[in-house]
Amino acid sequence: MLLFVVLLLATSGPLILLERATQSQLDGDAQTRITAIADAAETAWRKGGQSAAFEILDGELHVPGPLAIMLVDADGDLLLGNLRRWPAGVPVDRGYYRVPAMADSQGDPSPYMATARAMPEGYRLLVARSLEAENELQGILVATLALVLPLVLLISLATSRMIASIIADRARGLAEVVRDVTAGRLQARVDVPPGPPADAFDGMGQAFNVMLERVEGLIDELRTVTDGLAHDLRSPLTRLKARIDHMAVGTAINADDLDAVGAEAQALLAMLDNSLEISRAEAGIGRDRFEALDLAQMIAELADLYEPLAEDAGVTLDVVAAGPVVMPVHRQLLGRALANLIDNALRYGAVGKRIELGVEARGGGAVIWVGDHGPGIPASRRREALRRYGRLDTARRAQKPGMQGAGLGLSLAGAVSRLHGGTLALADNRPGLKVMLDLPAAPAAE
Amino acid sequence: MLTILCIEDDAAMAEHVARGLREAGYQVDIANNGRTGLDMAQTGSYAAIILDRMLPELDGLSLLARLRDTGNNTPVVMLSALASLDERVRGLRAGSDDYVTKPFELPELLARLEVVQRRGQAAGEITRLSEGELELDLLSRRVTYAGKRIELQPREFRLLEFLVRHKGQVVTRSMLLEGVWDYHFDPGTNVIDVHVSRLRKKLDEGGAGNIVQTVRGTGYRVGGEAVSA
Numbered sequence: 001m002l003l004f005v006v007l008l009l010a011t012s013g014p015l016i017l018l019e020r021a022t023q024s025q026l027d028g029d030a031q032t033r034i035t036a037i038a039d040a041a042e043t044a045w046r047k048g049g050q051s052a053a054f055e056i057l058d059g060e061l062h063v064p065g066p067l068a069i070m071l072v073d074a075d076g077d078l079l080l081g082n083l084r085r086w087p088a089g090v091p092v093d094r095g096y097y098r099v100p101a102m103a104d105s106q107g108d109p110s111p112y113m114a115t116a117r118a119m120p121e122g123y124r125l126l127v128a129r130s131l132e133a134e135n136e137l138q139g140i141l142v143a144t145l146a147l148v149l150p151l152v153l154l155i156s157l158a159t160s161r162m163i164a165s166i167i168a169d170r171a172r173g174l175a176e177v178v179r180d181v182t183a184g185r186l187q188a189r190v191d192v193p194p195g196p197p198a199d200a201f202d203g204m205g206q207a208f209n210v211m212l213e214r215v216e217g218l219i220d221e222l223r224t225v226t227d228g229l230a231h232d233l234r235s236p237l238t239r240l241k242a243r244i245d246h247m248a249v250g251t252a253i254n255a256d257d258l259d260a261v262g263a264e265a266q267a268l269l270a271m272l273d274n275s276l277e278i279s280r281a282e283a284g285i286g287r288d289r290f291e292a293l294d295l296a297q298m299i300a301e302l303a304d305l306y307e308p309l310a311e312d313a314g315v316t317l318d319v320v321a322a323g324p325v326v327m328p329v330h331r332q333l334l335g336r337a338l339a340n341l342i343d344n345a346l347r348y349g350a351v352g353k354r355i356e357l358g359v360e361a362r363g364g365g366a367v368i369w370v371g372d373h374g375p376g377i378p379a380s381r382r383r384e385a386l387r388r389y390g391r392l393d394t395a396r397r398a399q400k401p402g403m404q405g406a407g408l409g410l411s412l413a414g415a416v417s418r419l420h421g422g423t424l425a426l427a428d429n430r431p432g433l434k435v436m437l438d439l440p441a442a443p444a445a446e
Numbered sequence: 447m448l449t450i451l452c453i454e455d456d457a458a459m460a461e462h463v464a465r466g467l468r469e470a471g472y473q474v475d476i477a478n479n480g481r482t483g484l485d486m487a488q489t490g491s492y493a494a495i496i497l498d499r500m501l502p503e504l505d506g507l508s509l510l511a512r513l514r515d516t517g518n519n520t521p522v523v524m525l526s527a528l529a530s531l532d533e534r535v536r537g538l539r540a541g542s543d544d545y546v547t548k549p550f551e552l553p554e555l556l557a558r559l560e561v562v563q564r565r566g567q568a569a570g571e572i573t574r575l576s577e578g579e580l581e582l583d584l585l586s587r588r589v590t591y592a593g594k595r596i597e598l599q600p601r602e603f604r605l606l607e608f609l610v611r612h613k614g615q616v617v618t619r620s621m622l623l624e625g626v627w628d629y630h631f632d633p634g635t636n637v638i639d640v641h642v643s644r645l646r647k648k649l650d651e652g653g654a655g656n657i658v659q660t661v662r663g664t665g666y667r668v669g670g671e672a673v674s675a
Contacts, residue, residue, distance in 0.1 A: 206628045277530055304627075307644075339629070
């Protein structure tokens with residue numbers, strides 16, 4: 001509707017303006033003309049007296065044309081002119097007046113532009129010009145408008161209808177997909193040709209599809225997490241229950257049993273906590289808490305934290321950093337992830353006697369790594385290791401509660417990398433395992 | 447006798463906490479919803495408040511905001527099952543002095559409760575700390591015992607500083623990780639313990655053995671039992 005009104009104004013507006021402009025131009029013309037004649041007559045009178053003025057005026061009258069002249073004396077008697085009487089509404093003040101209908105010598109009334117002035121010896125002069133031609137022009141313009149306007153109206157209506165229908169059509173496609181997804185069919189996607197979008201709607205469709213992929217991915221994640229949690233909590237909880245049952249039946253409760261039960265429960269809680277942080281990081285929660293930090297300093301602090309523990313295990317912790325590497329990161333999450341990795345390295349790679357913590361600037365971003373020289377993870381099993389609850393040594397798992405750490409540690413590191421828009425990779429440290437967090441440069445302001 | 451206000455709607459949890467507090471020598475008032483809790487907090491005079499986050503009638507964060515708005519600066523330890531780092535930050539930003547996640551160990555809660563009570567009393571710029579014959583010069587970062595210098599690495603000094611600043615109070619491993627390295631996660635393994643044992647060894651060599659005591663099941667402490675204010 002708005003579109004229609006706009007189109008209407010846009011087309012009829014100029015036409016109306018044109019008519020107005022023409023009118024004032026023609027008026028101006030007439031005014032100049034009659035003033036010139038009146039001036040000439042007045043000047044002639046002052047120079048050469050009454051007869052000189054008569055001559056000028058007479059000359060004008062004899063030229064056939066749209067002029068009307070009237071010269072009257074002080075008593076109002078006509079001395080010269082082609083008008084029968086002085087028209088009403090034209091005072092003797094040199095001003096311009098439109099006289100709607102004046103009967104000239106031919107007798108046909110028509111509109112005139114008139115000016116009147118006082119002449120010497122009490123005479124009065126009126127000079128007027130017919131606006132007939134002007135009227136004709138105006139008539140043509142009005143006729144044109146009368147023709148054009150309905151046409152314009154029709155075209156505007158048709159165009160706006162068409163545009164609205166196109167938009168509705170394109171939007172319908174999107175609306176249908178939204179309805180489908182809301183109803184639970186997460187696989188629904190907008191039908192968009194691949195490649196660069198042809199127009200804004202295609203662009204929107206593609207963006208929708210990306211978003212839907214993400215939503216589907218998150219739901220899958222959720223399923224995996226809850227399935228995984230249920231699976232993983234089952235064994236330790238079963239062990240816990242078994243121990244407690246055993247204690248209930250037995251005669252004495254010894255401190256070791258209680259300690260073991262407590263430790264098992266503690267491990268479960270740690271697992272829950274970690275899972276929570278991972279899920280939130282995967283969902284992108286925490287991006288608003290990034291602060292610019294020197295990563296070289298950060299890994300130095302972490303090395304400082306773990307150094308005594310490492311020393312006790314007979315392992316040296318080396319920090320590898322060429323210089324400061326500053327970029328915005330989530331300090332707490334990244335710190336926790338790296339601490340997990342260092343912990344893993346100490347747990348599984350201690351036999352290698354050396355662990356490296358390094359950071360290197362790369363293209364505006366950074367690569368952080370933790371490397372050990374232990375048994376490492378064979379290439380074929382690295383994918384498995386990265387799955388959230390993947391554990392590689394099933395035998396080891398049974399030994400101590402808390403060994404579930406390895407799987408979660410890599411998983412958290414992966415989630416934190418993704419929170420920063422980066423990736424986690426496992427590589428052969430020749431020998432040993434090298435875990436690398438590849439964090440890209442922060443995107444420019446959104 | 448100091449009184450603690452415990453605002454917690456789970457009756458079993460409230461009783462558990464109250465019992466622990468009484469055993470530690472406090473008097474305890476309990477409120478089981480936000481409105482009553484806010485009233486009591488504003489009209490009573492408590493040494494500290496333990497505030498659960500999820501409460502009926504007025505949730506913990508809103509209660510805290512209103513309390514702080516009225517200019518009430520009673521130390522608050524917030525309790526919550528919302529354990530993620532973001533939620534912790536939210537809780538702290540809302541005006542609480544510390545944030546303990548459920549489930550928690552009672553000794554941890556008690557230790558932190560004690561620390562927040564003393565927070566308001568810290569004098570401005572402290573340049574020296576001492577405990578018995580142990581002296582720490584915070585400007586030069588030097589430690590002496592009975593006048594004799596003990597060489598400590600920077601992180602060992604920071605660790606000792608934290609312990610001595612909180613002398614008389616029990617300091618848990620997670621508090622140490624927070625206070626010295628500024629990280630909030632469960633230190634797990636023995637990462638903190640080995641730092642403390644290194645520190646102890648050096649103190650021992652310098653003649654200051656037994657300054658840092660182990661509080662079984664909880665953490666560490668410098669100095670004797672806390673003095674009731």
